[in-house]
Amino acid sequence: MPRKYNSPSRFIQGDPRYSNLLVTKFVNCMMQDGKKRKALNVFYNAMDEIQNRVKDRDPLEVFMTAVANVKPMIQVRSRRVGGATYQVPMEVKRKRATTLAIRWILDSARKKKGRPMHKRLADELIMAYRREGAAMSTRDNVHKMAEANKAFAHLAW
Secondary structure, X not given: OXXXXXXXXXXXXXXXXXXXXXXXXXXXXXOOOOOHHHHHXXXXXXXXXXXXXXXXXXXXXXXXXXXXXXXXOEEEEEEEEOOEEEEEXXXXXXXXXXXXXXXXXXXXXXXXXXXXXXXXXXXXXXXXXXXXXXXXXXXXXXXXXXXXXXXXXXXXX
């Protein structure tokens, strides 16, 4: 493979109900064992639950805002310099920030047991929309870690 090879971004289509690429990405990350129809049903049921609980907002708007709220702006990466490994704070690219936000929302929804997945997902999305919940605390922890290691920022290149 050549050194300057850039992997092409894959073409994905919007989902059937909203025709939104972010929804498709979210459903693809939620999907397990290739069961996309099941993942879509869970997501759409969560959106219906959001619509019932947050009356004054469109559920797609709540979803988009929740993902945007959870996106990290900065993260730490390990950098080896002269035999020592430093946690260097670096800016997060837009695509990776979206991926991390989706992953954190899904992880925090999956950790809560005892209820159907669509209700847990709706809870987590509503909490992220209000800037609360486990996904937001994960984001805050990443930001605190970057703030604590600001002294090593000069090692980012």
